[in-house]
Amino acid sequence: MAPNTKRVFYVNNVSAQIYLDILAARADLQVDKLVNDSPADEVEPVLSQAHAYQIGSSRQELAIALQGYAPLLARCPNLLVLSTNGAGFDTVSLADATSAGVMVVNQAGGNxxxxxxxxxxxxxxxxxxxxxxxxxxxxxxxxxxxxxxxxxxxxxxxxxxxxxxxxxxxxxxxxxxxxxxxxxxxxxxxxxxxxxxxxxxxxxxxxxxxxxxxxxxxxxxxxxxxxxxxxxxxxxxxxxxxxxxxxxxxxxxxxxxxxxxxxxxxxxxxxxxxxxxxxxxxxxxxxxxxxxxSPHTAGITRQSRHNIAKIAAEQMLDILDGKRPPRLLNPEVWDVYCDRFARILGYRPRG
Structure with missing residues (x-):
């Protein structure tokens, strides 16, 4: 792994394959996959090194220990962004993320x-x-x-x-x-x-x-x-x-x-x-x-999933390249986030 590699992880799945395809085109990124019941010896190394978490939006489908609340954030010292898989952000506490200096974005409009x-x-x-x-x-x-x-x-x-x-x-x-x-x-x-x-x-x-x-x-x-x-x-x-x-x-x-x-x-x-x-x-x-x-399927269409995944991947790349994202849910975190970003990745975001 290159010394300046940026680490992104997800749990269980992403919205569509195009998300992984877009990130795979970048040599400076590593994407890790976990599942709800991944053993601790697999989970902790990923969390300790992760810069970004592409997080599922369903409370019922994501293990509580892997949802975006203070206990998880405490295990992720280098985490800069929580990016939800959809427009909803039920699996994330904006207050906890802001307190930790972590930015939260969604994919509003994709579905x-x-x-x-x-x-x-x-x-x-x-x-x-x-x-x-x-x-x-x-x-x-x-x-x-x-x-x-x-x-x-x-x-x-x-x-x-x-x-x-x-x-x-x-x-x-x-x-x-x-x-x-x-x-x-x-x-x-x-x-x-x-x-x-x-x-x-x-x-x-x-x-x-x-x-x-x-x-x-x-x-x-x-x-x-x-x-x-x-x-x-x-x-x-x-x-x-x-x-x-x-x-x-x-x-x-x-x-x-x-x-x-x-x-x-x-x-x-x-x-x-x-x-x-x-x-x-x-x-x-x-x-x-x-x-x-219907069982929460309004946004589950092939086209919606593709759109959300593409938006999520493009927004993730912009974030890790130091740009301010258009779908920032906790803008009050920006100054603290920028300080953490500079300390962790070595350069300061712009915007």
């Missing part, structure tokens, strides 16, 4: 098309009652076509929580395909920024919930957003309204949603994300005919 299309698929499946009618036809029981009367999507109102990469694409599709009215709740964007993405800014979440025919959750899972959709929020939605989430489990209260569906406070839900993934087969929300479900 926006796949996730946005999944939102549209769920919205159409719910409105057209496709799953209910499919099950009825396969059951062998008698049914009437009139029992599956649905609704057109054209001209209705969607409320989007979080107008980032995915939310903005959902807004574009809804407005362009179905001439829908698009409302957005995003306290971190101005009315002008939201208007530029084709949506109307609403002052409060409650104001949007009261009037939207569909609610789509597209914000990150943070301490601020955890539990933001609970009993009080479902109670103010119209009875004909649908709740759709492709963001992260924990943003909505699953028990409260089940209660709202039982009481017919809302018309149905589309759920791609869960508090525990996969959810148990006896999960209450799996018992409703008016709930369309």
């Amino acid at each position: 926006k098309e796949g996730v946005a299309e999944h939102v549209m698929a769920m919205m159409l499946a719910l409105s057209k009652r496709i799953v209910v009618s499919d099950h009825a036809m396969r059951s062998g029981s008698a049914y009437r076509r009139q029992d599956f009367m649905g609704d057109d999507v054209q001209g209705r109102t969607i409320g989007i929580i979080g107008l980032g990469h995915v939310g903005a694409r959902v807004a574009e599709l809804c407005r362009g395909l179905f001439q829908m009215r698009v409302l957005a709740y995003d306290p971190y964007q101005t009315a002008e920024q939201i208007a530029a993405k084709g949506a109307e800014k609403v002052p409060t979440l409650e104001a949007m919930l009261r009037i939207a025919d569909y609610i789509s959750v597209n914000c990150p899972h943070t301490a601020e957003t955890r539990g933001m959709m609970g009993a009080a929020q479902f109670a103010v939605m119209p009875a004909h309204g649908y709740f759709i989430t492709t963001a992260r489990g924990g943003i909505h209260d699953e028990h409260a949603l089940a209660q709202a569906l039982t009481a017919r406070q809302i018309a149905g839900a589309g759920l791609d994300v869960w508090e525990d993934e996969p959810p148990p087969s006896d999960h209450p929300l799996l018992g409703f005919d008016n709930v369309v479900v």
Whole structure:
């Protein structure tokens, strides 16, 4: 190994092979692979020398000892960056990373098309009652076509929580395909920024919930957003309204949603994300005919995985070459990070 080799490691897998192909083209990089149950005599040498960790984004798929929290960071004295495999960063503590002088980046936007299309698929499946009618036809029981009367999507109102990469694409599709009215709740964007993405800014979440025919959750899972959709929020939605989430489990209260569906406070839900993934087969929300479900697969398309892997590899190379990345999640770490980078790699980042 060359004396100035930069060390990158990952656990279990990366998003797509192109990530490894791009890094393999660099003679000054070494990539190490670990798995959840790698023995300590394999893990510790990798952690002690690693400069970068390409970390999985699923809490349930990555061993807790290898998630990006203080205990792991203490074992990685040379670590400079935690780079998540997707847009989510559930396996990383931004506070712990910042305290350790470690930069955190994600691959936001890489899967926006796949996730946005999944939102549209769920919205159409719910409105057209496709799953209910499919099950009825396969059951062998008698049914009437009139029992599956649905609704057109054209001209209705969607409320989007979080107008980032995915939310903005959902807004574009809804407005362009179905001439829908698009409302957005995003306290971190101005009315002008939201208007530029084709949506109307609403002052409060409650104001949007009261009037939207569909609610789509597209914000990150943070301490601020955890539990933001609970009993009080479902109670103010119209009875004909649908709740759709492709963001992260924990943003909505699953028990409260089940209660709202039982009481017919809302018309149905589309759920791609869960508090525990996969959810148990006896999960209450799996018992409703008016709930369309998937196992966190909105962003799992060939194209999305390729895009995320390519973005991740290119961003990783920029970081290790001393450039400031465009998807920095903890910008407050920059000065301390630069000092550590210079001490570890011998030159100071720029930007």
